[in-house]
Structure formats: structure tokens, C-alpha cells
Amino acid sequence: MLTRHHLEMPTTVATLDDLAPLADYSLMDTLNCDPEGKANGADHAPRQVFSGHYVPVSPTPIENPEYVAHGKNLFHELGFADSMAQSSDFIRMFSGDLSHVPEPLRNVGWACGYALSIYGTEFYQQCPFQTGNGYGDGRAISVLEAVINKQRWEMQLKGAGRTPYCRGADGRAVLRSSVREFLAQEHMHALGVPTSRSLSLYVSTTEKVRRPWYSEGSRSVDPDILVSEPVAISTRVAPSFIRVGQLELFSRRARKQEHPQAMEELERIVLHLIDREYDDVIDRSRTTAEKVVSLAHEFRRRLTSLVANWIRVGYCQGNFNSDNCAAGGFTLDYGPFGFCDVFDPQYQPWTGGGNHFAFLNQPAAAERNFHSFCSAVRPLLAGHPECLQQLEDIQSDFPKVMQAQMETMWAAKLGLDAFDAALFRELATLMMQTPVDYTMFFRELSSLPDGIEPLKKSFYKGSTYAADPEGLDKRWSAWLTNWQSLIQPGTREELSSQMKFVNPKYSLREWFVVPAYQQAAEGNYALLRELQEVMTQPYAEQSEDVEKKYYKLKPLELFGVGGASHLSCSS
Numbered sequence: 056m057l058t059r060h061h062l063e064m065p066t067t068v069a070t071l072d073d074l075a076p077l078a079d080y081s082l083m084d085t086l087n088c089d090p091e092g093k094a095n096g097a098d099h100a101p102r103q104v105f106s107g108h109y110v111p112v113s114p115t116p117i118e119n120p121e122y123v124a125h126g127k128n129l130f131h132e133l134g135f136a137d138s139m140a141q142s143s144d145f146i147r148m149f150s151g152d153l154s155h156v157p158e159p160l161r162n163v164g165w166a167c168g169y170a171l172s173i174y175g176t177e178f179y180q181q182c183p184f185q186t187g188n189g190y191g192d193g194r195a196i197s198v199l200e201a202v203i204n205k206q207r208w209e210m211q212l213k214g215a216g217r218t219p220y221c222r223g224a225d226g227r228a229v230l231r232s233s234v235r236e237f238l239a240q241e242h243m244h245a246l247g248v249p250t251s252r253s254l255s256l257y258v259s260t261t262e263k264v265r266r267p268w269y270s271e272g273s274r275s276v277d278p279d280i281l282v283s284e285p286v287a288i289s290t291r292v293a294p295s296f297i298r299v300g301q302l303e304l305f306s307r308r309a310r311k312q313e314h315p316q317a318m319e320e321l322e323r324i325v326l327h328l329i330d331r332e333y334d335d336v337i338d339r340s341r342t343t344a345e346k347v348v349s350l351a352h353e354f355r356r357r358l359t360s361l362v363a364n365w366i367r368v369g370y371c372q373g374n375f376n377s378d379n380c381a382a383g384g385f386t387l388d389y390g391p392f393g394f395c396d397v398f399d400p401q402y403q404p405w406t407g408g409g410n411h412f413a414f415l416n417q418p419a420a421a422e423r424n425f426h427s428f429c430s431a432v433r434p435l436l437a438g439h440p441e442c443l444q445q446l447e448d449i450q451s452d453f454p455k456v457m458q459a460q461m462e463t464m465w466a467a468k469l470g471l472d473a474f475d476a477a478l479f480r481e482l483a484t485l486m487m488q489t490p491v492d493y494t495m496f497f498r499e500l501s502s503l504p505d506g507i508e509p510l511k512k513s514f515y516k517g518s519t520y521a522a523d524p525e526g527l528d529k530r531w532s533a534w535l536t537n538w539q540s541l542i543q544p545g546t547r548e549e550l551s552s553q554m555k556f557v558n559p560k561y562s563l564r565e566w567f568v569v570p571a572y573q574q575a576a577e578g579n580y581a582l583l584r585e586l587q588e589v590m591t592q593p594y595a596e597q598s599e600d601v602e603k604k605y606y607k608l609k610p611l612e613l614f615g616v617g618g619a620s621h622l623s624c625s626s
Contacts, residue, residue: 068203069136071144075157077201082109082209082295083165086327087320096163099217099226103188106314108305108324109165113153114196115216115226117259117286120150123230123580126241126253128591129292133203140255149290150257151215153198160199166192166218169300170307172377174411175423177307183222187307190378191220194228197296207331209295210254214288229266230258233287234572234583236389240291242563242590248364249357249385254290258575262286269617276406278623285576293385295331297324299428300378306431322435325350332383344439347432351449355425355456357384362421363460367468369395369493369562371414373405374624380424391624394562396609397515398486398493404565406623418457425453468497470542470554478541481534488519489527492608494562501554503539503547507531515608559593561605566619 068074089107092098096113104110125140139145147155153162168191171178182190196215201208213236214228233256243250263285267278305321308314322343329337329346337349361384365372372379373391381387393404400415412420429450436443462474469478486496495513504510507528514520520527543550563586571583589601596602613619 067136068134069139070142071139071148071160072157074135074201075160077203078159078161078199079202079207080161080200081207081331082197082200082327083111083161086323087316094163098219099221100219101183101189101217101221101223102219103184103186104168104191104219105188106308106316106320108320108327109167110219111163112166112196112218113163114151114198114212114288116147116151117214117227117257117288118262119260120146120257120288121260122146123234123256123258123287123575124237124584124587125255126237126292127587128241128244129252129254133208145255146257148198149210149212149255150259150288151212164196164198164212164215166196166220167296167301168192168220168304169298169378170303171300172303172424172427174376174420175426177303187304189220189222191304192218193221193224194218194226195296207294208292210290210292211296212288212290214286225264227264227286228288229264229284230287230576231268231284231572232390233258233289234575235392235568236291237289238568238571238583238586238590239389239392239563240386241587242593243368243370243386245591245593246364246368246559248368248370249361251291251293251296251381251385251387254292256287256289258285258287260285260578267623269622273617274615275617276621278617293381293387294383295328296387297328297331297382298378298387299380299382299424299431300376302328302382302431303377303427306434309434318434321431325432325435328382344436344442347435348442348445348449351429351432351446354382354384354428355449355453358421358425359418359453359457359460361385362417362457363464365417366415366461367464367557368559369414371395371402371404371412372417372420373403373408373412375412375417375420375424377424377427380421380428382428391622393622394564395493396564397490398483398496399490400483400487404621406621418461422453422457426450467557468554469500469538470503470550472543475541478534478537481530481537485527485530485534488517489514489531490517490520491515494559495606495608497558498555498560498606501551501558503542503551503554504535507535510535513608515611556594560596561589561593563590564609565622566609566613567605569619 086108089104089110092110096111098110098112122141130137170187171181179185179187195211195213197209197211199210217226237253237256240250240253263283265281265283268282269278270280273279305324308317309321329350333353336353337346371393379388391405395402401410402414465479466474492513499509499513571586574582589605
């Protein structure tokens with residue numbers, strides 16, 4: 056059971072000295088350390104980790120760090136002074152140097168192992184030892200847990216150097232991918248989608264690494280050149296970073312009886328997850344078996360809601376393996392993600408992802424991850440047939456619950472009291488045949504147009520439309536008339552306002568981000584900070600200049616361009 060700090064929090068956390076007393080390292084203090092781990096964290100070469108919940112690892116600081124940006128909204132929520140992001144001791148700690156942190160902050164961080172299931176199928180070959188004992192946090196190192204305003208937060212450096220799970224890579228993240236994740240997390244939070252958060256972003260002014268990427272204007276599917284890019288460290292924040300894949304690792308070990316403490320370690324990580332992420336909804340006095348059933352029920356609710364929200368805002372995770380699925384039910388790991396421009400059920404930003412992780416296949420991918428979760432916790436229900444049956448029922452009802460979440464979401468986007476299957480089917484067909492810009496179409500619809508002209512702002516007018524503009528216009532008019540007969544009663548202003556809280560005006564499209572990280576690599580952070588400002592107010596009617604720049608169709612010449620339309624899993 057986790058203890059809670061009862062310290063009075065300073066009105067404003069202005070220095071690391073103010074932050075230090077709020078530290079509370081629950082994972083390291085209550086779970087098992089790898090018995091082969093080194094207390095000083097000097098553990099940076101790939102190796103097998105056979106047991107324990109974490110490995111102590113000291114981050115590798117980036118050289119000559121420079122401030123790029125910080126999560127202003129998160130800082131304010133945490134009670135942090137904005138000035139702290141640019142203070143020397145804060146920059147030092149969150150660019151990887153823990154050597155001078157004030158006590159009781161610790162000068163060693165931790166990394167965790169996890170297993171991999173892709174679309175519900177267990178894999179081992181991604182582990183360099185083919186055993187599953189070398190797969191995990193390859194370049195992510197947690198450096199702090201703190202209880203702030205009665206909420207526990209874990210702070211994790213991404214790009215902080217090698218860990219035992221690095222599989223021979225350099226453990227670094229480049230500025231490009233760090234900018235993407237930094238902006239996306241705060242944008243998603245502003246959209247009302249559960250997500251990890253962005254604390255800070257620092258870049259090295261001298262250290263670079265070579266990565267495969269796309270040449271200017273390349274239409275290659277995979278990167279076609281090697282580029283030298285500045286390294287960066289971003290800090291992401293969440294109540295915990297426990298993944299479905301983490302639970303799977305301990306379950307596989309228990310199933311195979313790989314060591315005498317395997318079942319105990321599985322039980323402890325699951326109970327730790329409940330304490331960290333579900334303390335408000337799961338009664339501490341219940342038995343482990345009862346807690347596991349409650350966990351499955353609540354995780355199903357969160358996961359189905361999360362994926363419906365992804366689709367509501369046009370987001371595609373791209374790589375939704377079980378190790379990229381947070382057991383707390385929020386968005387985690389912004390690698391090959393993307394926000395769709397054209398509505399396309401098969402939209403997939405990641406070249407290596409396949410259709411199984413495409414935009415409208417995400418509910419099915421979530422179901423596979425939920426099956427992996429249920430398989431992972433099932434050993435804890437041995438000897439409890441009633442609880443086992445309850446788990447089976449919760450698992451088998453996933454598609455029904457997912458469908459209900461999706462129908463509620465589509466109804467809300469359309470301003471309807473209830474989902475209308477025929478209306479939606481015709482809409483989806485028209486959206487694909489025209490085709491339309493997903494974000495702009497629903498935003499224009501939220502203004503309750505009397506005719507189809509305002510909707511045409513969102514039309515890309517592809518080959519089908521060009522071949523029969525009159526026919527498609529007639530079908531759009533008929534659909535609009537039908538929709539208007541079904542929308543909720545009440546004042547137009549109320550309904551329009553309600554729909555605009557569901558349908559954002561702005562989304563973080565990749566072609567907005569590309570120039571921001573390109574300019575940042577030259578030391579110019581103005582566009583990145585402008586994007587941060589715009590994308591943390593995605594539902595607001597902003598200035599005319601902002602609208603002109605960020606509320607528009609994707610230029611046709613950018614379709615199919617590597618890095619702007621698709622990307623590899625390159626870091």
C-alpha cells in the first residue's frame with residue numbers, strides 16, 4: 056500500500072529545493088529491484104534482466120543543454136513557477152544530470168522491462184536475447200515521483216541515454232521527435248483526451264546523432280537518407296508509466312515459473328498499478344482476486360472511452376502494441392502517431408504499422424490489447440472460479456462496450472440525441488467519395504449550416520467529386536436535410552456551442568509540425584512556441600491570422616511526402 060505525504064505544499068514551487076520535499080518514490084520503495092542491478096545506476100549496456108520490477112539507471116546528460124519550451128499549462132496545474140523551467144538546477148536535472156539534486160531527490164533513476172504483444176500475439180524476437188528478458192525502457196528513464204496537490208506524478212526523461220533494455224542503440228531522442236511528442240501531449244490534453252503530459256524540452260547545442268530520415272520532398276515510403284540531428288530530452292509526466300506489456304512480462308514469467316518469486320512479482324505489480332491509477336475506484340479492503348475483477352472492469356471503461364476520443368479528434372496512434380498501451384487508460388508513447396487530414400478509415404501514419412493499427416481499426420486493436428491484459432492478470436484468479444467467470448464476461452463484452460462508446464461519440468459529433476446508423480453510413484460514404492477534411496468538416500457542421508456551401512470549405516474534391524460534382528452536391532444536400540430533421544431540439548446557439556466543444560477547430564497536423572522542428576534545429580523556437588499556444592486552445596475561435604494559417608486544407612503537393620504524410624518509427 057502506498058503512503059501519502061502530508062506535507063504542506065508551498066504556494067508556488069519556484070526551485071528544486073521547493074520540489075524536493077514532495078518527492079515520494081513509491082515504485083522503487085515498494086517494488087522489487089533487479090537483484091543484479093547496481094545501486095549507483097551505472098548500468099548502460101544491453102543485458103538480460105531476469106527478475107525485479109525495475110533497474111536503477113543513471114541518465115546520461117545531454118551536452119550543453121538549452122531551454123526550448125515547457126508545458127505552461129501543466130506547470131500552472133502543478134503550482135510550478137514558469138521561471139523554474141529556465142533555472143540552471145532544473146535544466147540540469149531534466150536534461151539528465153542528477154548529480155547535484157537536493158535531498159531527498161535521488162541521483163539515480165529507474166527503467167522497467169516489459170513484454171511485447173502485437174495485435175494480441177505474443178512476440179519474443181524483438182528482444183536481442185530472444186527470451187523476452189531484454190525488452191523494455193530503452194531510452195526512457197524515470198527520475199522522480201512526487202505527490203503534488205494530493206496527486207501522484209511520475210516524471211520520465213525520454214532520450215536520456217542507454218539502459219539495459221537499449222538493445223544496442225544509443226538511447227538518445229532527436230529534437231524532431233521530441234518536438235512532436237512535446238506538442239502532441241499538451242494538445243491532446245487540451246482536446247480533453249486522457250494522455251501523458253509534457254513538462255519540459257531541452258536540446259543540446261553541441262551533441263548530434265545520425266538518424267535515417269527523408270530527403271526534402273521525398274515520396275519514399277521509408278527514409279532515404281541519413282541525417283545528423285541535435286539530441287534532446289523531453290520530460291513526460293503521468294500518474295504512472297505502467298503498460299499492459301509490463302503486466303504481460305510478469306505474467307509470462309509466472310506462467311512459465313521462470314523464478315520462485317514470479318507469481319508474487321506479478322501480484323505486486325498489479326496491486327501497485329491499482330494503488331497508482333485506480334485508488335479512487337477500487338476498495339482497498341477487497342481481496343486481490345476481487346480487485347483484479349474491478350480493475351478489468353474499470354480499465355475496459357477507460358480504454359474504450361479513450362479510443363472513442365481518439366477517433367473523435369482524428370488521432371491515430373499508429374503503433375498500438377500492448378507495450379504502447381498504458382494500463383491507466385491514457386494515451387502513451389507518441390511515436391508514429393498522426394492526426395488525419397482527409398477522412399480515411401484506413402489512415403495509418405506509420406509505414407511499418409499495417410492496417411491493423413489504422414484509424415478506424417483502433418477499436419479492434421484496443422480489444423486485442425485488452426485480451427492481452429486479461430491474459431496477464433488471469434493467473435491471479437486461479438482458485439477463484441467466480442472471479443474467473445467475471446473476468447471472462449468482462450472480456451467478452453468488450454466489443455459491445457466499445458460499440459456503445461463509438462455510437463455515443465458519433466452522436467455527439469453530429470449533435471444528435473442518439474446514433475443513427477443509416478445517417479452515419481451515408482455520411483461516411485460521402486466523406487470518402489468527396490473526400491473531406493475530417494477536422495474542418497465537423498467544425499463547419501457545428502455552425503449548423505442551412506446549405507452545403509460552408510461545408511465545401513472542407514472538400515478536397517478528389518476524382519469522384521470531379522467526375523460528378525452535381526450528383527455529389529445533390530447527395531450532400533439530401534444528407535444535410537435529413538440530418539437537420541434529426542438534430543437535437545433547442546436553440547441553434549446552444550446546439551452549435553455544444554457541438555463546438557466536441558469538434559475541435561484546430562488539430563496538430565504533421566505538416567504544421569515539420570517547419571516547427573526544422574526551424575528549432577536551427578535554434579529558432581518561435582514557430583514551435585506559436586504552435587504550442589494555438590494547439591493548447593483547439594476549440595477556441597482564435598485570431599484571423601491564426602485561422603488563416605492553421606484552419607485550412609492540406610496543400611495537395613504535401614500529400615505523399617515523407618515526414619509530412621507518413622513516417623517510419625525513426626526516433
